[in-house]
Amino acid sequence: VAGDQNQSVMSPRTAARRVECARAVGYDIRLTTGSVSLIGQQLADAVGERRALIVTTPTVNAVVTQPIVSAASQQLRRQLPVLIVAGGEERKTHDSVEAIADAALLSDLDRTAVLVGIGGGVCLDLVTMAASSIRRGLSHIRVPTTLVGLVDAGVGIKGALNFRGRKSYIGCYCPPELVLLNQAFLATLPDRHFRAGLAEIVKMAIIADAELFALLEREPLFTTEHFALRRGQSDTIVWRSVACLLDELESNLFEDLPGERLADFGHTFSPVIESASAFSVLHGEAVAVDIALSTELAAILGILSCDTRDRIRAVLRHLSLPLSSPFLTLPRCLESLDAARRHRRCKLNLIVPAAIGTGFCLVEGTEISDALLRGALAVLAQDLVVR
Amino acid sequence: VAGDQNQSVMSPRTAARRVECARAVGYDIRLTTGSVSLIGQQLADAVGERRALIVTTPTVNAVVTQPIVSAASQQLRRQLPVLIVAGGEERKTHDSVEAIADAALLSDLDRTAVLVGIGGGVCLDLVTMAASSIRRGLSHIRVPTTLVGLVDAGVGIKGALNFRGRKSYIGCYCPPELVLLNQAFLATLPDRHFRAGLAEIVKMAIIADAELFALLEREPLFTTEHFALRRGQSDTIVWRSVACLLDELESNLFEDLPGERLADFGHTFSPVIESASAFSVLHGEAVAVDIALSTELAAILGILSCDTRDRIRAVLRHLSLPLSSPFLTLPRCLESLDAARRHRRCKLNLIVPAAIGTGFCLVEGTEISDALLRGALAVLAQDLVVR
Numbered sequence: 173v174a175g176d177q178n179q180s181v182m183s184p185r186t187a188a189r190r191v192e193c194a195r196a197v198g199y200d201i202r203l204t205t206g207s208v209s210l211i212g213q214q215l216a217d218a219v220g221e222r223r224a225l226i227v228t229t230p231t232v233n234a235v236v237t238q239p240i241v242s243a244a245s246q247q248l249r250r251q252l253p254v255l256i257v258a259g260g261e262e263r264k265t266h267d268s269v270e271a272i273a274d275a276a277l278l279s280d281l282d283r284t285a286v287l288v289g290i291g292g293g294v295c296l297d298l299v300t301m302a303a304s305s306i307r308r309g310l311s312h313i314r315v316p317t318t319l320v321g322l323v324d325a326g327v328g329i330k331g332a333l334n335f336r337g338r339k340s341y342i343g344c345y346c347p348p349e350l351v352l353l354n355q356a357f358l359a360t361l362p363d364r365h366f367r368a369g370l371a372e373i374v375k376m377a378i379i380a381d382a383e384l385f386a387l388l389e390r391e392p393l394f395t396t397e398h399f400a401l402r403r404g405q406s407d408t409i410v411w412r413s414v415a416c417l418l419d420e421l422e423s424n425l426f427e428d429l430p431g432e433r434l435a436d437f438g439h440t441f442s443p444v445i446e447s448a449s450a451f452s453v454l455h456g457e458a459v460a461v462d463i464a465l466s467t468e469l470a471a472i473l474g475i476l477s478c479d480t481r482d483r484i485r486a487v488l489r490h491l492s493l494p495l496s497s498p499f500l501t502l503p504r505c506l507e508s509l510d511a512a513r514r515h516r517r518c519k520l521n522l523i524v525p526a527a528i529g530t531g532f533c534l535v536e537g538t539e540i541s542d543a544l545l546r547g548a549l550a551v552l553a554q555d556l557v558v559r
Numbered sequence: 560v561a562g563d564q565n566q567s568v569m570s571p572r573t574a575a576r577r578v579e580c581a582r583a584v585g586y587d588i589r590l591t592t593g594s595v596s597l598i599g600q601q602l603a604d605a606v607g608e609r610r611a612l613i614v615t616t617p618t619v620n621a622v623v624t625q626p627i628v629s630a631a632s633q634q635l636r637r638q639l640p641v642l643i644v645a646g647g648e649e650r651k652t653h654d655s656v657e658a659i660a661d662a663a664l665l666s667d668l669d670r671t672a673v674l675v676g677i678g679g680g681v682c683l684d685l686v687t688m689a690a691s692s693i694r695r696g697l698s699h700i701r702v703p704t705t706l707v708g709l710v711d712a713g714v715g716i717k718g719a720l721n722f723r724g725r726k727s728y729i730g731c732y733c734p735p736e737l738v739l740l741n742q743a744f745l746a747t748l749p750d751r752h753f754r755a756g757l758a759e760i761v762k763m764a765i766i767a768d769a770e771l772f773a774l775l776e777r778e779p780l781f782t783t784e785h786f787a788l789r790r791g792q793s794d795t796i797v798w799r800s801v802a803c804l805l806d807e808l809e810s811n812l813f814e815d816l817p818g819e820r821l822a823d824f825g826h827t828f829s830p831v832i833e834s835a836s837a838f839s840v841l842h843g844e845a846v847a848v849d850i851a852l853s854t855e856l857a858a859i860l861g862i863l864s865c866d867t868r869d870r871i872r873a874v875l876r877h878l879s880l881p882l883s884s885p886f887l888t889l890p891r892c893l894e895s896l897d898a899a900r901r902h903r904r905c906k907l908n909l910i911v912p913a914a915i916g917t918g919f920c921l922v923e924g925t926e927i928s929d930a931l932l933r934g935a936l937a938v939l940a941q942d943l944v945v946r
Contacts, residue, residue: 187590187798191734191805196581266653273722273729282901306812308717310731330695335660342660343695346936347578411574418578418848425580427695514669 197425201327201418203353203411205403208236211315211354212243215288218313218350219244223285224252225275227302229259229295232317235360237290240315252288253279257534259294261451265331266342272302276310286311286349292318292365293325293455300331304346313350317357318458319369323376323413327351328421339443345426353414355406366396368456370491373409375438375463376416378484382529384412385487394491432533437523438462441500441508448499460493461500461552468548469540470524475532483528485555496552505545584812588714588805590740590798595623598702598741599630599650602675605700605737606631610672611639612662616646616682619704620685622747623767624677629703640666640674646681648838651720654727659689663697673698679705679752680712680842687718691733700737704744706756707843710800714738715808726830732813740801742793745783753783755843757878760796762825762850763803765799765871769916771799772874779877819920824910825849828887828895835886847880848939849885855935856927857911862919870915872942883939892932 204210225374228237245251255275257268272287279285287310289299296314303312316326329347332340358366370388377385387409392398399406420435427433442458449458467484470476488495513520521533526532534540550556591597615624620643632638642662643656659674666672674697676686683701690699703713716734719727745753757775764772774796778789786793807822814820829845836845854871857863875882900907906922915921921927939944 186592187794188584189588189802189805190585191588191809192583192585193734193809194581194583195813195815196579198577198579201576201578205573209799266657270653270722277723277725277728305720305729305731307728308732332695333692335657336664341664341694342692344692345695347580407574415576418576422578422580425578426582429580544654 194395197329197347199329199347199349199351201351201353201414203407203414205407206354206356208239208354209243211352211356212240213247214352215315216244216247219248219252219288220285223279223281223409224288225272225285226252226254226288226290227272227275227279227295227299228254228256228290229292230256231259232291232357232360235412235488236317236357240290257295257298259292261334263293264294264297264334265335268298269302269305272298274307276302276306281310283307283310286313288313288315290315290317292316292321296321296326297332300346300348301342301344302330303348304331304344309346309347312346313352314348315352315354315357318357318361319366319485320372321369322353322355322358322410323369324372324417326353327414327417329425337447339447340352347425353395353410355399355403355410358399361396363395365454366399367394367492368454368460370394371438371456371463371493372458373413374487374493375459376413376435376490378463378467378525378528379434379437379523379531380410380416380420380529382527384416384545385483385528386411387412387488388487389483410441426512432521432523434523434531434533436523437466437531440512440522441465441505443511444508445497445499446502447528449497450542453497453499457494458497460488461495461497464488464495464552465505465548466522466524468552469544470526470532472544472548473524475539476525476527480528482527484525495555496549500549502542502546502549505549506542509540565771569677584716584734586716586734586736588738588740588801590794590801592794593741593743595626595741595743596630598739598743599627600634602627602700602702603631603634606635606639606673606675608670608816609698610666611675612659612666612668612672613639613641613675613677614659614662614682614686615641615643615676616678617643618646619678619744619747623704623744627677632945643684644685646679648721650725651681651684653720654850655685656689656692656720657831659685661695663689663693668676668693670697672702675700675702677702677704679703679708683708683713684719687716687733687735687815688720688729688731690735691718691731698735698736699733700739701735702707702739702741702744705748706745706753707759708756709742709745709797710756711759711804713740714801714804716812724834726834734812740797742786742790742797745786748783750782751839752843753786754879755841755847756780757781758825758843758847758850758880759876760800761874761880762846763800763822765850765854765912765915766821766824766910766918766930767803767807767916768799768915771796772870772915774799775874776870776877819908819910821910821918821920823908824853824912824918827899827909828852828892830898831891831895832884832886835891836884840884840886845884847875848882848884849940851875851882852887852892852935853909853911855939856909856931857913857919859931859935860911860925863912865913867912867915871912882937882942887936889929889933889936894928896927
């Protein structure tokens with residue numbers, strides 16, 4: 173009798189019922205060009221009458237968080253409490269989530285309260301995890317202050333903790349109510365972290381937006397100062413990248429539907445680089461290396477023309493991103509492909525470029541031999557051009 | 560420009576986009592009358608080819624879990640791994656979730672794997688929390704082995720941890736894929752815990768099922784032996800209670816829609832009794848005290864007839880459940896009402912009986928004075944009948 177829909181059936185041997193529910197989720201992403209104090213006003217408008225707790229990291233607190241919170245508190249005529257949590261991948265633990273829960277208790281947050289994360293990927297991951305579990309779910313608002321946060325980590329619905337050296341082994345899907353994007357926050361970002369963020373933009377351009385790729389090729393300089401000076405241009409780059417990512421994510425936000433995910437491009441070999449380097453290689457740097465390798469594989473397999481492969485490599489060089497890493501050895505490549513198969517429910521689903529703006533999904537059955545990988549790694553290590 | 564649906568808009572000052580998604584969830588609940596080994600076969604059918612990890616507690620391991628896992632492993636021709644976690648409310652912590660995550664790593668669980676919780680409320684809470692966060696969500700199956708588990712904790716979608724002495728301060732909504740109900744598991748349940756479980760059945764009977772209430776009144780004896788001997792009768796009691804609860808929960812499974820929730824009956828004053836007693840008062844015992852108090856308040860306010868109030872008290876006595884508790888003082892009652900207002904988004908929504916089988920929601924504005932509460936507490940402490 174099992175499987176009957178929405179009714180209770182009782183027989184001498186068994187009773188069965190199926191519960192069904194559709195949960196609607198939605199959230200807003202806004203890019204503004206205003207100053208930091210304008211963001212404070214937007215934040216105050218969003219928080220309204222609710223209790224709130226701001227969570228931020230020491231690096232951005234003085235320059236970004238304090239001005240925003242000050243403007244918001246002034247408009248709301250009450251001081252919003254701020255919790256400063258330490259940054260760093262090694263802090264993405266349940267202990268850090270509990271530190272936020274302690275502050276939530278101290279600030280007497282009720283179920284209508286809102287958590288506000290102002291910071292980079294680590295801060296936003298922790299706030300998302302805390303929001304997903306405190307009182308079985310608080311609302312949260314994200315204000316990313318890194319380029320990776322602006323174009324990637326901040327705009328999706330995932331939160332994560334690391335566990336026993338495994339990146340994001342513990343995690344959640346928890347949509348924010350609002351994401352406030354503003355490039356004014358990038359002013360404090362170290363140049364290396366800024367460049368790492370560009371890798372996620374390159375990723376989206378290659379698989380989904382040829383015009384964005386052309387913008388990246390044409391933009392003369394990639395530094396935070398230059399981005400700030402050419403605000404119209406850089407806002408367009410950021411927003412196109414965000415829009416492409418959301419187009420990819422929206423149809424399978426909770427990753428519970430089958431099918432390829434183009435946004436996985438650059439994320440097959442990168443996790444092992446990060447963990448093998450004990451996170452000394454930044455996420456975006458690892459993604460750049462992954463993009464270079466996946467692109468090389470596509471060229472060797474004849475899926476991608478050599479000219480296009482060269483354009484992709486040239487853009488990575490133009491953005492001062494790495495093409496190879498000593499941490500990405502052949503055994504780690506094989507390990508990554510194996511992990512991808514298991515992670516992606518027994519399917520390889522390796523995304524490679526087929527052209528600029530077009531991703532291609534290598535399904536199970538494509539042979540990626542040791543020799544193929546060894547060749548690609550050697551070519552990239554020396555930045556050779558093989559035709 | 561904010562709020563535009565599913566499109567990207569770029570203007571000189573702002574760009575905005577809204578992401579929308581509906582996530583469908585569903586799960587099956589099955590009550591069987593077969594033996595423990597039959598449950599093992601059902602479990603094996605459900606697990607199939609997937610990797611699995613069984614999580615259980617020491618108290619039920621030998622008598623319930625081992626026979627089930629043995630039957631399931633035999634059918635699957637592979638040994639299913641078992642993790643034994645300590646029981647007790649004080650173990651509902653992130654540390655216990657991490658113990659499950661460690662075992663998941665050891666058993667090499669991939670994203671298609673399934674966690675199986677075999678145990679009481681604490682075990683199922685931990686498994687639900689682990690399933691909601693390991694690898695951003697594993698599937699899970701619940702096999703409740705307590706009466707509270709069978710009729711309440713096991714059939715909903717919530718998981719919880721306690722935090723800084725606050726019951727369920729950390730929690731999640733995470734539907735299982737399957738719940739297997741079978742009264743054979745109750746054989747090992749201490750009598751006091753069995754009776755505590757009856758309180759949740761009384762709760763559902765009072766607010767939603769007059770016929771179930773009559774069954775409780777007529778049933779001569781409430782012990783696990785008696786329940787086992789009169790299996791047809793007791794299965795009907797359990798299934799009616801489950802069906803009533805699911806009717807209540809299904810329309811607002813994630814508790815994110817506004818409105819009263821009849822299943823909150825008996826759960827306004829009970830949390831403070833549990834925490835004030837350091838969990839020496841069982842959840843069901845606290846619920847019984849709450850039912851008695853809410854019923855008395857309804858009688859005093861003229862919502863419930865005195866005859867019906869007497870029938871409710873008589874059933875609680877018939878089931879050997881408490882009507883009062885030294886831990887439920889007047890200040891704690893007031894604190895509970897205040898917490899309920901905050902928990903239920905600033906609305907009182909105190910559920911009281913209006914008749915047998917009919918719940919009534921006291922909305923904000925109803926005055927529940929100190930004198931009223933003091934009177935009701937005094938009457939119940941002495942089990943007086945006031946008309």
